[in-house]
Amino acid sequence: MSDLALEITAVDKFYGPIDTGVHAVKSFDMNVARGDIVALLGSSGCGKTSTLRMVAGFEEVSRGSIKIADREVNRLPPVQRNVAMAFEGYSLYPTVNVRDNIAFALKAKRLPQAQVDARVNEVAEMLEIADILDRIPAQVSGGQQQRASLARALIRDADLYLLDEPMGQLEPQLRTLLRGRIKHFIKERGLTAVLVTHDQTEANALADKIAVMEDGEMQQFASPAEIKERPANLFTGTFIGEPPMNVFQAKVGRADGRIGFHLAGDLALIYPAEVFSAELHKAILGKSEVALGVRPYAVRRVEGGAPAQVVTNQWLGDQSHIAARFAEGTLVLVEHDRARVGVGDQIGVELNPRDLHIFDPDTGDAISHGQELA
Amino acid sequence: MDTQSTLEKVLRGIAITAVILFFMFPIFWIFLMSFQTNETILRVPPSIVFEPTLTNYKALITGRLESTAGALEIEFMSNLFNSAYLSTMAVIVGLILGVPAAYAFGRLKFRGSEDIAFTLLSFRFAPPLLVLLPLTIYFQQIGLANTYFGLIWVYQLIVLPLILWIVRGYFEDIPADIEYAYRIAGHGFWATFRKIALPLAMPGIAAAGLLAFIFAWNNFIFALVLASADKQPVTVGALAFVTASGIQYGQIAAGIVLSILPTLALALYAQRYLVEGLSLGAVKG
Ligand SMILES: Nc1ncnc2c1ncn2[C@@H]1O[C@H](COP(=O)(O)OP(=O)(O)OP(=O)(O)O)[C@@H](O)[C@H]1O
Ligand SMILES: [Mg+2]
Numbered sequence: 001m002s003d004l005a006l007e008i009t010a011v012d013k014f015y016g017p018i019d020t021g022v023h024a025v026k027s028f029d030m031n032v033a034r035g036d037i038v039a040l041l042g043s044s045g046c047g048k049t050s051t052l053r054m055v056a057g058f059e060e061v062s063r064g065s066i067k068i069a070d071r072e073v074n075r076l077p078p079v080q081r082n083v084a085m086a087f088e089g090y091s092l093y094p095t096v097n098v099r100d101n102i103a104f105a106l107k108a109k110r111l112p113q114a115q116v117d118a119r120v121n122e123v124a125e126m127l128e129i130a131d132i133l134d135r136i137p138a139q140v141s142g143g144q145q146q147r148a149s150l151a152r153a154l155i156r157d158a159d160l161y162l163l164d165e166p167m168g169q170l171e172p173q174l175r176t177l178l179r180g181r182i183k184h185f186i187k188e189r190g191l192t193a194v195l196v197t198h199d200q201t202e203a204n205a206l207a208d209k210i211a212v213m214e215d216g217e218m219q220q221f222a223s224p225a226e227i228k229e230r231p232a233n234l235f236t237g238t239f240i241g242e243p244p245m246n247v248f249q250a251k252v253g254r255a256d257g258r259i260g261f262h263l264a265g266d267l268a269l270i271y272p273a274e275v276f277s278a279e280l281h282k283a284i285l286g287k288s289e290v291a292l293g294v295r296p297y298a299v300r301r302v303e304g305g306a307p308a309q310v311v312t313n314q315w316l317g318d319q320s321h322i323a324a325r326f327a328e329g330t331l332v333l334v335e336h337d338r339a340r341v342g343v344g345d346q347i348g349v350e351l352n353p354r355d356l357h358i359f360d361p362d363t364g365d366a367i368s369h370g371q372e373l374a
Numbered sequence: 375m376d377t378q379s380t381l382e383k384v385l386r387g388i389a390i391t392a393v394i395l396f397f398m399f400p401i402f403w404i405f406l407m408s409f410q411t412n413e414t415i416l417r418v419p420p421s422i423v424f425e426p427t428l429t430n431y432k433a434l435i436t437g438r439l440e441s442t443a444g445a446l447e448i449e450f451m452s453n454l455f456n457s458a459y460l461s462t463m464a465v466i467v468g469l470i471l472g473v474p475a476a477y478a479f480g481r482l483k484f485r486g487s488e489d490i491a492f493t494l495l496s497f498r499f500a501p502p503l504l505v506l507l508p509l510t511i512y513f514q515q516i517g518l519a520n521t522y523f524g525l526i527w528v529y530q531l532i533v534l535p536l537i538l539w540i541v542r543g544y545f546e547d548i549p550a551d552i553e554y555a556y557r558i559a560g561h562g563f564w565a566t567f568r569k570i571a572l573p574l575a576m577p578g579i580a581a582a583g584l585l586a587f588i589f590a591w592n593n594f595i596f597a598l599v600l601a602s603a604d605k606q607p608v609t610v611g612a613l614a615f616v617t618a619s620g621i622q623y624g625q626i627a628a629g630i631v632l633s634i635l636p637t638l639a640l641a642l643y644a645q646r647y648l649v650e651g652l653s654l655g656a657v658k659g
Binding site: 056057058077078079081083084085087089091092093094095104105108109149152156 | 573574
């Protein structure tokens, strides 16, 4: 028995005829270790639900293979896959009450009634829905339905838990509370879960690994820290992180022991060549042009830095978001104190080489991350 | 909306009354006729003042018609039984075959499913007369003519497409994920069909069954050709009232009233389902 709970290998999904239908998932690979929580992040319509549905067995796999607990399941009906799922649309059974909705998987296994009740109550209390168990779905709110649907999945004894936006309907406070409890619940029991979310904080807080998807393709599959510090490509770099990473096109130049990135508007960022490793030199200098990324919180204001002009300055209660005109584009920076700059002010900014992410402008793939610099 | 003027209310009342009168008058007239003798029915000018009599009903129920030309045996009650039996059986068979088929057409989009479903519907377009002659010959050859079994079979031409298309719309309206949620929780395909899909589609199934029953009950042409006296339903049996000594309008009217009653009772009972079922089935293409 390998320690993988889920292996997705070279999976394609076409809605409609293969090769001519809607290509929702493209040569997708993802291995999930037993006991891990994986968050699937990506913009709307990128194929997250399609992927989960193939794993659950509601959509046919057009190409490739899916293994759950070392068993190839491509051709197995859902009932034999032993996975639990919380649906994006909740899909509660409308004519029975919430309690029976949550319990119907346990009933299928003919557990004794006392045990069923105990488990329903436990999950319901964890998700704060113990007070609505005797109502039918039409009589409870959307957020309560969503939690009932989540409870229906978590109560199962499954090899894999697929949670499609399990907390999308909840207010931030409740979300934060439940997030902690759910993580504890999953980890305590050593369950394996794949969850779809649009909330990066949630992904960071819950997940051992994050899978970033775009347009049906896996962009990066790594730990939250790795995704943040070493985005594999421009998409991941700009998709993950709030506010998004600043990106500028730059021409690369080299003169007497220095490396310069020439931005639009005659602006140059000059660094001593020795801060970049020899390999990096080659990689960077091999390109005449690169895309430079820098995260907003890594940009510092300094006297005599590269010139920028403030466009907006918003105080969000715990941090300032400053947008400035820089190199004929916009540079966003985040400061944790209330920044005393006004619209139109000239400021100087400094970009530390350790905070630079360098991407190939054509393919978007990462060439180097400042963190790798010695 | 609730600030409706009196004029509007009055106008609406008049319009509703007019429509009701228009549609109900023939039935009302037949109801009156059923309590009259042929003489009072045929007098000129007609009048709604008459001495009511139960002779028509008595004749139908006892099966003996005393007329000026002598006594006549009529089989109205056994015809009524035939109608009930044939329609009920046809609907039961139609539901047993049609509901799973509707589920298949609605849920499992298999290759050619649209074509097959449409072909089944097109049976409703074909004039029955077109198929009657060959059907009669075949039925006589294989010994199905003048059997309940054969008639119920032919009635499927009427009830099956109806059930299929109404119930299919209902199945399509159930979100597939509700069924998936049940299946992934450890229930098989068959259990999901029985426990989730069937109950949720029940209003549609009831409506389709009722409508199919009415259509089967009202059928005339198949039974006329394929059934002889002992198997024929009331629609055909009513022809017996056209006798050598004239048309027995009174008995025809009483026969109509008696044969409307079962469907009327059924329709009133299931009225809610019927309207719901039809409109839902119709909205879905
Ligand atoms: N049944 C279907 N038939 C045809 N195309 C479909 C079908 N289901 C989904 N798609 C398409 O496949 C792509 C991926 O859809 P999917 O539902 O997997 O997106 P998602 O990542 O879950 O989006 P969201 O975050 O909005 O839920 C979309 O372009 C969608 O339009
Ligand atoms: Mg989705």
